[in-house]
Amino acid sequence: MRLPGALALAALLILVGSCGSAPETSATPTQVEAETALTCQCGCGLTVHSCNHLNCSSAMPLKAEIAEQIAQGRSLQQILEHFEGTYGEKILSSPTTRGFNIAAWTVPFIAIGLGGILVGFVLWRWRRGSAASPAGPAVVRSDADPLAPELRERLERELRELDR
Amino acid sequence: MGEIGRLAIVLGFLVALWGIGASVVGGLRRNQGLIASGMHAAYAFSALTGIAVLALLQLLLARDFNVEYVASYSSSTLPLQYTIAALWGGMKGSLLWWTFILATFNAIVQLQNRRKNRDQMPYVTATLLATGAFFLSLLVFVTDPFERLPFTPTEGSDLNPLLQNYWMTIHPPSLYLGFVSTTVPFAFAVAALVTGKLGDAWIRTTRRWALFSWFFLSLGNLFGAAWAYVVLGWGGYWAWDPVENAAFMPWLTATAYLHSVMIQEKKDMLKVWNMVLVILTFSLTIFGTFLTRSGVISSVHSFTQSGLGPFFLIFLGIALAISLGLLFWRLPLLKSRNELESIFSREAAFLLNNLILVGIAFTVFWGTVFPVLSEWVRGVKITVGPPFFNRVNAPLGIALVFLMGVGPVIAWRRASWTSLQRSFIGPVGAGVGTGLAALLLGAGNFYAIVAFSVSAFALATVGSEFWRGMRVRQQMMGEAPWTALSRLIGKNRRRYGGYVIHVGVVMVFIGIVASSVFRIEIQKGLTAGQAVEVGDYTLRFEGVFDESDSHVDIRKARLSVWEDGKQLGEVLPEKRFYRKPEQPTTEVSIWSTLGADLYVVLGSYDTKSGTGVFQVFLNPMISWMWIGGFVLVIGTVICMWPSYAERTAEATSRVPAGSRTAT
Numbered sequence: 001m002r003l004p005g006a007l008a009l010a011a012l013l014i015l016v017g018s019c020g021s022a023p024e025t026s027a028t029p030t031q032v033e034a035e036t037a038l039t040c041q042c043g044c045g046l047t048v049h050s051c052n053h054l055n056c057s058s059a060m061p062l063k064a065e066i067a068e069q070i071a072q073g074r075s076l077q078q079i080l081e082h083f084e085g086t087y088g089e090k091i092l093s094s095p096t097t098r099g100f101n102i103a104a105w106t107v108p109f110i111a112i113g114l115g116g117i118l119v120g121f122v123l124w125r126w127r128r129g130s131a132a133s134p135a136g137p138a139v140v141r142s143d144a145d146p147l148a149p150e151l152r153e154r155l156e157r158e159l160r161e162l163d164r
Numbered sequence: 165m166g167e168i169g170r171l172a173i174v175l176g177f178l179v180a181l182w183g184i185g186a187s188v189v190g191g192l193r194r195n196q197g198l199i200a201s202g203m204h205a206a207y208a209f210s211a212l213t214g215i216a217v218l219a220l221l222q223l224l225l226a227r228d229f230n231v232e233y234v235a236s237y238s239s240s241t242l243p244l245q246y247t248i249a250a251l252w253g254g255m256k257g258s259l260l261w262w263t264f265i266l267a268t269f270n271a272i273v274q275l276q277n278r279r280k281n282r283d284q285m286p287y288v289t290a291t292l293l294a295t296g297a298f299f300l301s302l303l304v305f306v307t308d309p310f311e312r313l314p315f316t317p318t319e320g321s322d323l324n325p326l327l328q329n330y331w332m333t334i335h336p337p338s339l340y341l342g343f344v345s346t347t348v349p350f351a352f353a354v355a356a357l358v359t360g361k362l363g364d365a366w367i368r369t370t371r372r373w374a375l376f377s378w379f380f381l382s383l384g385n386l387f388g389a390a391w392a393y394v395v396l397g398w399g400g401y402w403a404w405d406p407v408e409n410a411a412f413m414p415w416l417t418a419t420a421y422l423h424s425v426m427i428q429e430k431k432d433m434l435k436v437w438n439m440v441l442v443i444l445t446f447s448l449t450i451f452g453t454f455l456t457r458s459g460v461i462s463s464v465h466s467f468t469q470s471g472l473g474p475f476f477l478i479f480l481g482i483a484l485a486i487s488l489g490l491l492f493w494r495l496p497l498l499k500s501r502n503e504l505e506s507i508f509s510r511e512a513a514f515l516l517n518n519l520i521l522v523g524i525a526f527t528v529f530w531g532t533v534f535p536v537l538s539e540w541v542r543g544v545k546i547t548v549g550p551p552f553f554n555r556v557n558a559p560l561g562i563a564l565v566f567l568m569g570v571g572p573v574i575a576w577r578r579a580s581w582t583s584l585q586r587s588f589i590g591p592v593g594a595g596v597g598t599g600l601a602a603l604l605l606g607a608g609n610f611y612a613i614v615a616f617s618v619s620a621f622a623l624a625t626v627g628s629e630f631w632r633g634m635r636v637r638q639q640m641m642g643e644a645p646w647t648a649l650s651r652l653i654g655k656n657r658r659r660y661g662g663y664v665i666h667v668g669v670v671m672v673f674i675g676i677v678a679s680s681v682f683r684i685e686i687q688k689g690l691t692a693g694q695a696v697e698v699g700d701y702t703l704r705f706e707g708v709f710d711e712s713d714s715h716v717d718i719r720k721a722r723l724s725v726w727e728d729g730k731q732l733g734e735v736l737p738e739k740r741f742y743r744k745p746e747q748p749t750t751e752v753s754i755w756s757t758l759g760a761d762l763y764v765v766l767g768s769y770d771t772k773s774g775t776g777v778f779q780v781f782l783n784p785m786i787s788w789m790w791i792g793g794f795v796l797v798i799g800t801v802i803c804m805w806p807s808y809a810e811r812t813a814e815a816t817s818r819v820p821a822g823s824r825t826a827t
């Protein structure tokens with residue numbers, strides 16, 4: 001593989017990865033979207049939507065408050081800002097895309113991207129090394145029979161013996 | 165008995181110290197007496213930790229509440245199986261259990277290698293004993309499992325009710341087996357680095373151990389997911405909790421290793437990278453143990469906060485410094501003749517597979533530690549929850565499954581255009597066809613359509629490999645289809661077992677995608693006789709009834725399950741009220757089919773109005789995850805089963821040299 005090809009592959013990987021890198025916002029949030037974007041404060045470690053305590057003292061009031069906010073016509077962003085203002089950043093189930101938190105979203109993809117470039121570079125060097133080295137044994141194509149007929153016959157005979 | 169246990173761990177610690185010293189000095193001076201002494205110390209260490217485990221078990225079974233651990237994690241009414249499981253239910257017991265498993269593995273390694281790898285064995289022994297000694301030092305000096313209370317409580321506090329589930333008896337042991345066994349390849353890697361014998365010997369020796377470790381990490385993760393699914397009652401199985409992540413990360417790096425090591429075996433390449441992966445996998449198991457026991461990151465799974473965190477970090481630092489130092493020192497010897505004939509080769513596909521696996525591991529690590537980083541940098545606590553991990557990992561997971569389809573059929577060294585066409589035209593057709601079918605059937609989610617497409621592609625490539633191999637045998641040997649298939653697998657267990665594992669993993673992946681994207685969720689209050697529709701099913705509330713024993717009071721709701729006007733059966737979700745500690749828990753009831761799980765939770769029941777509040781989930785294709793787990797087990801057994809040649813070699817090595825010549 002040529003180096004540009006490897007870089008293109010790495011770029012494709014980053015592109016594929018970036019499909020999921022930014023949290024989406026919606027003008028008319030559903031209850032589930034907003035509940036999923038918030039963490040329950042009861043200690044269950046789950047989102048408000050997934051909290052496993054049906055009568056949870058944290059999730060139930062939060063769900064009611066979300067419904068109230070939606071009824072007031074607020075966007076998801078506005079609802080999240082409201083809860084962040086009341087409870088602090090820890091209530092959001094994902095890091096924001098502001099300040100230091102940008103690192104949470106970008107570092108994995110930068111790391112994988114750099115890894116991709118490194119892999120591309122390694123492949124390129126290996127490919128170059130292979131081209132520069134003296135002729136080795138003939139390339140065995142997966143679609144060709146590498147064995148002469150007499151060797152094939154012997155192999156089959158010995159395999160049959162082995163099977164017994 | 166407590167005194168015997170305490171004596172055993174103290175002696176075990178001293179024996180381990182002696183074994184480390186004797187092995188290292190013996191190895192350096194080639195002193196066979198000291199090397200043998202180190203080996204005997206490994207056996208003694210195993211026996212002593214075994215005695216300590218039996219002592220703690222006996223104290224639990226005897227309900228000796230004067231022992232702090234017994235009083236904290238059991239009670240006089242705790243059923244036998246959970247009393248045994250309490251052995252690993254608390255932090256002290258779990259550390260002892262860990263040490264015992266490691267000591268047992270150490271003894272097995274000594275037995276397996278009594279006639280081979282003699283140059284490396286002193287350092288293998290020393291590394292295994294050093295890890296064991298570290299764990300035992302915590303029990304001897306910091307957190308004694310045999311600690312006695314100044315008084316004897318009349319009753320114990322009991323095991324956490326959430327842990328009183330049959331999965332508790334198998335999930336932690338599976339995970340521990342997976343975690344602890346990563347130490348064996350690590351020890352052989354260290355020994356190879358110390359001795360400079362960096363050929364394939366250490367890799368061949370540890371091949372089964374690496375697979376064993378990967379297998380139990382896989383099972384541990386799947387069992388944990390199943391446990392969360394049936395116990396926690398939120399309809400899901402994976403919440404990207406730090407402790408779940410701690411178990412997932414070593415699985416990812418171990419999977420990367422199992423693939424990249426094939427390149428070293430076939431092409432003598434990636435020697436440094438394989439060392440790095442072995443070191444990384446071991447380090448991640450220690451990091452996971454640190455996470456669960458330090459209290460640094462809050463998790464529902466964690467043991468109670470303790471002061472053990474710094475000890476784990478120090479041990480991790482030392483292990484990393486020594487192993488990476490040795491690796492750096494031996495870099496000149498690890499140089500490979502790296503050549504690649506074509507980017508269209510299995511080597512390149514495996515490299516990309518490694519990139520994605522390690523990339524996911526890094527992403528999970530980053531998301532897990534980011535709250536701590538945020539607190540350090542900004543002084544603000546934040547949460548990194550499931551939405552982050554799902555968003556970041558979804559595209560990576562899809563890319564990984566795609567490569568699972570590419571890897572098996574692309575040739576080593578160079579794939580010709582003709583072979584690529586022949587190998588991929590069918591699977592690509594299957595993938596595109598599945599994607600179109602999903603679209604036409606109304607699967608509107610982009611990720612789900614792509615995920616189903618690549619899954620079909622991966623399954624088709626594996627299927628085509630089996631089909632072509634079988635056809636070749638039929639034509640050449642004149643074998644019947646079934647004989648051809650079984651002999652095809654038998655002749656190359658590792659390759660075809662690996663393919664079976666791929667099928668299992670893809671099934672798990674399909675189960676995850678379908679159950680995450682197409683889940684239906686309803687919460688409804690019902691009185692007796694009322695019904696609720698969930699997807700194609702109708703659930704009718706029939707009433708409640710109570711059961712009770714000395715340990716727990718149970719309220720069960722009975723709901724009949726209907727489809728197309730026909731009653732299929734009934735589900736019985738429960739509310740349990742444990743006596744000690746006084747804690748209510750929810751027991752879900754699941755009507756499971758291959759197509760979907762009807763998952764019913766009894767939230768509450770008001771006796772005055774006779775109204776039960778139910779949360780009902782319809783989780784599509786979730787059983788594919790568990791069936792995929794079984795397929796994975798079958799594949800691993802095929803891989804690990806010794807070949808005819810290996811069995812013959814083993815049998816020959818057991819026959820004394822003299823008797824061989826005599827016959």
